Amino acid sequence: MEIRLLKYFLAVAEEQNITQAAKRLHITQPTLSRQIREFEESLQVNLFIRKNKKLYLTESGTYLKKKAEEILALDEKVEQEFANYQNKMLSGQISIGCVEANSSHFLSKMLEEMITNHPQVTFNIFSGTSNDIVEKLDKGLLDIALLIEPISEGNYNKLILPEKEEWGLLVSTEHYLANRPNVLAEDILGVPLICSSRKAVQDLFFSWGKFNEENLNIVGKYNLIFNVISLVENKVGAAFSLKGATTNRTNKIKFLPFEPKLETNCVLVWKKGSLLNTTVRAFIQHIKYALEA
Known part of the structure; x- marks a missing residue:
């Protein structure tokens, strides 16, 4: 699978249009159309479907796009490293x-x-x-x-x-816990919670509070804390979070450290x-x- 063909494929996937992709690649539209058609034939799959004058990725095309991005990133990295070596x-x-x-x-x-x-x-x-x-x-x-x-x-x-990275509870400044200097395990029982979707982090939280998951009111989970700050502001739930992940984000939320402290490296x-x-x-x-x- 040639790097050149992967670049052609990604350009078409991003532009959703052969003509625009050809301009971006500085080649003719017929040349690009032929290259994509031959690429599909060699893979024995359809990578695109046409709808409303745009090209959309098929399921196979979506899979290839992710892999192509990884391959091209790695190719660029190898070229850079070889240049460094010299x-x-x-x-x-x-x-x-x-x-x-x-x-x-x-x-x-x-x-x-x-x-x-x-x-x-x-x-x-x-x-x-x-x-x-x-x-x-x-x-x-x-x-x-x-x-x-x-x-x-x-x-x-x-x-x-x-x-050290300190864990605690992220709450709205209007939350009834907001005036506390810290949060105890018993304070959390019954509070609508938004937790990390990472199991190792959940286990750390459960171990600190000696919680069973079924005894907590977990209303949602997140991968990046940035995505839940507005939910905390609007009192949808309080989020289990690192202090450093929320510093200076907004004046509508407050970080409450756990007591006893929960810290990790x-x-x-x-x-x-x-x-x-x-x-x-x-x-x-x-x-x-x-x-x-």
Whole structure:
């Protein structure tokens, strides 16, 4: 499967129009039509259906689009890494996955120092859930990742970052708990809750409060806290959340820490056995020195 054909396919999928895609690719419309037709024939599937003068992806086309995006991202990354290998001076891109956490400030400081010392170094940050980030890390689409424990440690090297991440309850400023300095386990019983969809985080919460899930009033689950802030503001529910994920988002919500405290480590991880380029290895070493200082 040629990279060129995948680029043609993605252009048509994004433009939903052969003519517009051909202009974007700087080739003729008949040439692109023929290439897509021959591509479909070689795969023995229809990738597009025409409706209302637009091209829409079939189920097979949707699957291929996701894989094509991953392949092209990896292809670009390999090209960049090979260019770095040929250049003794530190340069190129560091691909970083990052969850919502206070420790992102530490990562920002490390990046600032790295770029100041090596102006040809750039970075690409992918923000998402732990599951999304780990998937990309495993596929080689990310070099390193900032994650919240607990994580599966068997496949990854890790550095524990200095700042602990504090868990608590995110409530509307009009919530009846909002004037409390903190939240006890018994305060949560009966409160409509919005919890993380990540099982490891749910288990952490249940263990802290000695809860059984069936005894809690869980009205919804989320993958990124950003998506539920408006729900908390409108008193749909209170959200189990990290303090760092909600800092300075709005003055209509309030973070209430748990009592007793519930804290976890934020860690920088990279896949064991992965062939990291010189720039990424230098960045990891820079962080190690900062942690040892």
